Amino acid sequence: METLAPDALERRKHVKIEGLKELPGDHSKVVLRFAPNPNGPLSLGHSRGVVINAEYARIYGGKVVLRFDDTDTKVKPPIPDAYHWITEEYEWIAGRPADVIIRASDRMPTYLKYAKKMIRDGHGYVCRCESDKFRNFRSLKEECPCRNKGCDENLSEWEEMNNGEILEGGAVVRVKTDMSLPNPALRDWPALRIQHNPHPLVGDKYKVWPLLDFQSAIEDHEQGVTHIIRGKDLMDSTRKQTLLYNHFGWEYPFALYWGRVKVHEFGGFSTTSMRDSISSGIHEGWGDLRLPTIKALQRRGFSPNSLKEFWIDLGLTQKDISVPMKTLESFNARIIDSGTERRSFVGEPIEISLVGELPEYEINLPRHPEDSGVGDRCWKLGDRIAIQSSDFESGKLRLKDFADITLSDSRGVIDSIEKSDGRKIIHWLPLDCARNARLITPHGKEIIEIEGLLEDVDLVIGNVYQLERVGFARLESFQEDSTAILIWLHG
RNA sequence: GCUCGUGUGGUGUAGUUCGGUCCAUCAUGACGGACUCUCGAUCCGUCGACCCGGGUUCAAAUCCCGGCACGAGCACCA
Structure with missing residues (x-):
C-alpha cells in the first residue's frame, strides 16, 4: 500500500459518501413497499419512493411490494386507469417491475377479519360518538362512553356496520390504546369507517372500509415488510401502528423517513389539486407539460436514470427541501448528451x-x-x-x-x-x-x-x-x- | 394547546452514533478563463456554510443546557 500509493493514506480526509446509507436491521430478507393511492398517475414526488425502495431492494437483493392503497371511495376515489399507469410508471422509473403487486381493495376480507379479531380480543371497539364529540374527549384525555361496552355489544354493532344498517358517519372502529397518552394523535385512533359509496373496482360489496393506518399496518405484516420508508408526516402512523402491532403480538418493521420535497418550479405534488386543475380545464391532462407528472417528464424525454441519480443524490434525510428542476436537468443532460444526435x-x-x-x-x-x-x-x-x-x-x-x-x-x-x-x-x-x-x-x-x-x-x-x-x-x-x-x- | 421532527455555502448533500485526522465533502449554481465552426460538451480557476447563546473540554459541526426558526401530526384522507 505505502509503496503503491504513498499518499493515499493521507489524502483520504474528506470523501463524500455516495449512495444510500445502510438500512438498519437484518439485511438477509429485505422487503420494502411502495404504496401510492391510485387517484392519479405518479408524480415526480412519487418517483422518490420508487427510486429509494427499488435501490434498497437492489442493494440487498430484496423485494418491493407495489401496493395500491385504494380504501377511500369518497375523499380520494381511485381512478381505474391509474392502476396500470402506476404499474407501468413504476417499471419505467425502477427499470424493472415491482416484485409483488397488490390492491388493498382486493384484500378486504383480511382486513375485516383482523378488525373483528381486534374487537373480539378487546383491543378495539365500535364508537358511535360523533367525530367532534370524540375530538373533545380526546383533547380532555377522557374515555368516551362507547369504550367500555361489552365484547358482544361491540360485535353485534360491528355486524350492523357491515350489513349497512348503520349509515355513514354513524360508527367507527377504534383501536383501544390509552386516552391518557401524551400524544393526542395516538389516543384511541380510528381504524375503520363506514363508506356506502361503491368502490370503482369492487362495487358496493363492503360497507366498512379500513383507514390507512389500519390497512397499511395489517398489510405490511401480511407481506412480511421489513422496512418502511415513508414521509416524516407519517411518524405518528408508525407510533399508532406499533400500538396495534402490540395488540396482535407482532413485531413492527424498521421505519425510515424523508422530509417534504418541493421543486421550485412546481411547488408540492398534490394529485388531488392536479386532478382538479385538469377537470376544470386549466391543464390539458395528466401529461400536460406544466404538470410535475411522470407522464409529462416522459413526454419531454427525461431518462429514468436521471430520476434515479437525482433522488439517490438527495438521499434519505428528514429535512424539508426545495430543489430546482435545474438539478434534475443537469443529471439528465449528463446522461443523455453523449448519445443524443x-x-x-x-x-x-x-x-x-x-x-x-x-x-x-x-x-x-x-x-x-x-x-x-x-x-x-x-x-x-x-x-x-x-x-x-x-x-x-x-x-x-x-x-x-x-x-x-x-x-x-x-x-x-x-x-x-x-x-x-x-x-x-x-x-x-x-x-x-x-x-x-x-x-x-x-x-x-x-x-x-x-x-x-x-x-x-x-x-x-x-x-x-x-x-x-x-x-x-x-x-x-x-x-x-x-x-x-x-x-x-x-x- | 398537546405531540413529533429538522436546522452545514444560493440550492441540495457528506461528516454528527464513538468530540481531535474538518481553517468542513461532493454536486449543482453564480462569476471568470481555456477549448470548440452550438448558447451543448470538455477543462481550469474563483465565490460561498456548521441557526443563536451559554456550558463541558487541551480540543465541539459533533456532547450538555437554554433559546430561535421552519415543518408535520392530533381527518370517519392517503
Whole structure:
C-alpha cells in the first residue's frame, strides 16, 4: 500500500459518501413497499419512493411490494386507469417491475377479519360518538362512553356496520390504546369507517372500509415488510401502528423517513389539486407539460436514470427541501448528451437567398460532435436557406459549418467558405432539408409554441435530439400535414 | 394547546452514533478563463456554510443546557 500509493493514506480526509446509507436491521430478507393511492398517475414526488425502495431492494437483493392503497371511495376515489399507469410508471422509473403487486381493495376480507379479531380480543371497539364529540374527549384525555361496552355489544354493532344498517358517519372502529397518552394523535385512533359509496373496482360489496393506518399496518405484516420508508408526516402512523402491532403480538418493521420535497418550479405534488386543475380545464391532462407528472417528464424525454441519480443524490434525510428542476436537468443532460444526435431547428425562420459562388456539393455535418461513430447528417445545398429571426442582423455572420456571409435585406452574400474571422456563428437550414416543426415549451403557467423548421434528416419519433444552439427536445409526433412536434426538454 | 421532527455555502448533500485526522465533502449554481465552426460538451480557476447563546473540554459541526426558526401530526384522507 505505502509503496503503491504513498499518499493515499493521507489524502483520504474528506470523501463524500455516495449512495444510500445502510438500512438498519437484518439485511438477509429485505422487503420494502411502495404504496401510492391510485387517484392519479405518479408524480415526480412519487418517483422518490420508487427510486429509494427499488435501490434498497437492489442493494440487498430484496423485494418491493407495489401496493395500491385504494380504501377511500369518497375523499380520494381511485381512478381505474391509474392502476396500470402506476404499474407501468413504476417499471419505467425502477427499470424493472415491482416484485409483488397488490390492491388493498382486493384484500378486504383480511382486513375485516383482523378488525373483528381486534374487537373480539378487546383491543378495539365500535364508537358511535360523533367525530367532534370524540375530538373533545380526546383533547380532555377522557374515555368516551362507547369504550367500555361489552365484547358482544361491540360485535353485534360491528355486524350492523357491515350489513349497512348503520349509515355513514354513524360508527367507527377504534383501536383501544390509552386516552391518557401524551400524544393526542395516538389516543384511541380510528381504524375503520363506514363508506356506502361503491368502490370503482369492487362495487358496493363492503360497507366498512379500513383507514390507512389500519390497512397499511395489517398489510405490511401480511407481506412480511421489513422496512418502511415513508414521509416524516407519517411518524405518528408508525407510533399508532406499533400500538396495534402490540395488540396482535407482532413485531413492527424498521421505519425510515424523508422530509417534504418541493421543486421550485412546481411547488408540492398534490394529485388531488392536479386532478382538479385538469377537470376544470386549466391543464390539458395528466401529461400536460406544466404538470410535475411522470407522464409529462416522459413526454419531454427525461431518462429514468436521471430520476434515479437525482433522488439517490438527495438521499434519505428528514429535512424539508426545495430543489430546482435545474438539478434534475443537469443529471439528465449528463446522461443523455453523449448519445443524443444534433439537429438544426430554426425557430421563427426568415428566408435568405444565398448569393455568390454556391458550391455544388452536399454538406456533411457530424451527428454528434464528439462521436464520429454515429456518422454524418447530409444536407443538400440550395440557394434558399432559413435563419432564426432572432439571429437576423444585417451584417457579417458565419453559417455554422458552411460559410461566412454578409447579410443585407434577405440576401446573403457568400464571403468565403473558410472561416475568415471571429464573426458570430449561427445555425441555419437549407430549405430543401427542412420540415415544418413546432417546438412546445412549458413556461411557468403558460405553454409556448414556437413555429419553425426542423432539419429533416433521419428523424425518429420518440427520440431526443439536441437542437443546436437551442437545447434538447424530444420529437413527439408528425402531424397529418407532416409538421414535426417537438417537446422541449432542457437546455 | 398537546405531540413529533429538522436546522452545514444560493440550492441540495457528506461528516454528527464513538468530540481531535474538518481553517468542513461532493454536486449543482453564480462569476471568470481555456477549448470548440452550438448558447451543448470538455477543462481550469474563483465565490460561498456548521441557526443563536451559554456550558463541558487541551480540543465541539459533533456532547450538555437554554433559546430561535421552519415543518408535520392530533381527518370517519392517503
